[in-house]
Amino acid sequence: MSTRAGRLFLALALGTAAFLNGAEARAAGGTAQVSIEIPAGKTRTVRLRNLPRGTHVTVRIDANGKLGVALISGAQLKSRTPEALFRGVLDRRMTFQVVIPVSGHYFLILDNRRGSAAIKARATIQAEHDSTRPSPPSPST
Numbered sequence: 670m671s672t673r674a675g676r677l678f679l680a681l682a683l684g685t686a687a688f689l690n691g692a693e694a695r696a697a698g699g700t701a702q703v704s705i706e707i708p709a710g711k712t713r714t715v716r717l718r719n720l721p722r723g724t725h726v727t728v729r730i731d732a733n734g735k736l737g738v739a740l741i742s743g744a745q746l747k748s749r750t751p752e753a754l755f756r757g758v759l760d761r762r763m764t765f766q767v768v769i770p771v772s773g774h775y776f777l778i779l780d781n782r783r784g785s786a787a788i789k790a791r792a793t794i795q796a797e798h799d800s801t802r803p804s805p806p807s808p809s810t
Contacts, residue, residue, distance in 0.1 A: 737780030
């Protein structure tokens, strides 16, 4: 795992810790960037640790080619039939937003399995939990 990816995890963990420990704070979160090279025929994953339910996550990805992109929970990743919170294809640039429905770890997956050349990408991830915003309802099981 790259040092930049480690910084991303640290930044998001600190933002999450600030929210969980800051009883006075109305909003908490953080922004982190990670640069990744995805070889042809491969995928790369960025782990977003301990995101609380109701966190608003904005992801912007800039790349020098076409990639599949998905954001999936750790629980869904282990499922036989995983369902992504977000799925799309980028061609050079993409921005998307999601609200985390269940607290836990999430994974940003960058997929270059159909590519014939390595792709360089930079992801900027912003996580914000605002206690004044209503949280989405929990999915029923």
